[in-house]
Amino acid sequence: MSKALEKRVESLHKLLADPTRRKILKLISVKPLNPQELATKLGISRPAVEKHLKLLLSNYFCERTVEPFPTPHYVYYISDPGVELIDVITSAAITFFQSMDGIVAAEIEQLERDFVLGRINRAEYDTRKPLLTKKQKELGELQLTRIWLEEAKKLVSEHSEEKS
Numbered sequence: 390m391s392k393a394l395e396k397r398v399e400s401l402h403k404l405l406a407d408p409t410r411r412k413i414l415k416l417i418s419v420k421p422l423n424p425q426e427l428a429t430k431l432g433i434s435r436p437a438v439e440k441h442l443k444l445l446l447s448n449y450f451c452e453r454t455v456e457p458f459p460t461p462h463y464v465y466y467i468s469d470p471g472v473e474l475i476d477v478i479t480s481a482a483i484t485f486f487q488s489m490d491g492i493v494a495a496e497i498e499q500l501e502r503d504f505v506l507g508r509i510n511r512a513e514y515d516t517r518k519p520l521l522t523k524k525q526k527e528l529g530e531l532q533l534t535r536i537w538l539e540e541a542k543k544l545v546s547e548h549s550e551e552k553s
Contacts, residue, residue, distance in 0.1 A: 410441050418544045421466040497521045
């Protein structure tokens with residue numbers, strides 16, 4: 390991977406790692422909102438919201454337009470490239486988590502089978518089982534990430550249907 394692409398991917402990771410920015414994306418994917426509406430819904434200051442919006446805007450996750458009434462102001466909405474990127478990231482992450490769940494479950498099953506059939510001794514079983522159990526627990530803790538990804542996938546789907 391080129392340095393420029395690596396830097397861009399790292400930037401996107403940081404951008405999406407922030408829960409406030411994910412909430413903003415979720416809110417503006419439902420309907421266009423201005424910074425004050427977002428600040429009110431999120432319970433944070435308008436300058437903080439504007440800082441997040443600036444980052445989302447500069448990374449093409451959202452776009453803005455001017456609403457003239459009652460006074461001119463910007464409203465932000467999720468961009469088509471933003472929807473596409475979230476869709477790709479979501480699909481890849483869900484596939485990854487499902488694969489990892491299956492791999493770890495198969496490793497545990499094989500370990501137990503090997504122990505029962507006498508292919509490995511008690512010491513090896515007792516050494517490897519906690520490591521696999523820990524890995525399985527860590528994957529379970531990623532359920533929150535998976536839930537967010539599935540919500541993002543749903544938002545992308547709804548956004549696509551609205552455009553049709």
